[in-house]
Amino acid sequence: MVPLSVRGMLLCHAGPHRLAFHAHEVASITSPEGWAAPSARRAFHSPDGAARVLVSAAGGAVGVDTLEIEAEAHPVLPAPAVAVRASGGSLQGFVLVQGKLWPLMGLVDFERFLRGLVGEAA
Amino acid sequence: MAVHEPEARQSYLVFACGSSWYAVPAESAAEVVTFPELTRVPGAPAHLLGVFAHRGEVIPVVDMGLLVGGASQSSRRAVLVRLPRGTLALTASTVAGVSPVTGTLEPLGPTGVHVHLRGPAKSGPRDVAVIDPEGLFDHLSQGA
Structure with missing residues (x-):
């Protein structure tokens, strides 16, 4: 179910590309060392790399390049079906922040999707 | 396989993406x-x-050139195809306008997106591929 609005997000970049995550899905933020976290850059067909790792409560993790906290509430715009399909169902919608659209991702589903991309490449 | 003639009363928005011309039913073409x-x-x-x-x-933009296996087009213009299930933006390097289309509406290929492109058809002197909007939407969103 897509939420009507979201309050508390992490706004991230993977390379030049924007991604947003629910803050409540992120249990901790750490450095990439010691984590076999898939890089969010994979979703944009870019070489792996990360400066920070978002760790979910379930222990899964995704690497991103930058992040900032967005505390304000924002409406969630429904994602087109073609975009949901492309992201393996991990795309929950879009938020308009700082005048730009940010894909709002489910952290656990996105990590699973990224690991699947590795499987496809293998 | 039955051969379908385009409905005589139906109008199409005719546009180009690169060197290829397409026609989409005018009632589905919301705007450029x-x-x-x-x-x-x-x-x-x-x-x-x-x-x-x-x-x-939130509207997805589809490069028609890449979709049909050709070259990418750098156009920043697009035809908005609006269906009850959502809207697609199809890149357009040139928009010819609304006009009738003559010919047949057979799938232009047995698989992939070409199932949802119909012809051979003409709009005036131009060879056009007639887009089945519902089929294209299914193809893009469900892989059908």
């Missing part, structure tokens, strides 16, 4: 827009260039 900087979609194939917000709706 110049789209802003796009937001990339995680996991998107090359033909899905990104999305933009338009009147409160």
Whole structure:
């Protein structure tokens, strides 16, 4: 179910590309060392790399390049079906922040999707 | 296989993407827009260039050249194809306008997106591929 609005997000970049995550899905933020976290850059067909790792409560993790906290509430715009399909169902919608659209991702589903991309490449 | 003639009363919006011409039923063609900087979609194939917000709706932009296996077109213009299930923006380098189409509406190929492109058909002197909007939507969103 897509939420009507979201309050508390992490706004991230993977390379030049924007991604947003629910803050409540992120249990901790750490450095990439010691984590076999898939890089969010994979979703944009870019070489792996990360400066920070978002760790979910379930222990899964995704690497991103930058992040900032967005505390304000924002409406969630429904994602087109073609975009949901492309992201393996991990795309929950879009938020308009700082005048730009940010894909709002489910952290656990996105990590699973990224690991699947590795499987496809293998 | 039955051969279908385009309905005589039906009008089509005719547009080009690169050197290829397409026709989409006019009742599905909502408007022609110049789209802003796009937001990339995680996991998107090359033909899905990104999305933009338009009147409160997030609209995906599809490069018709890449979709049919050709070259990418750098156009910032697109034809908005509006269906009850959603809206697609199809890149357009040239928009010829609304006109009738003559010919047949057989699928132009047995698989992939070509199932949803119909012809051979003409709009005036131009060879056009007639887009089945519902089929194209299914193809892009469900892989049908």
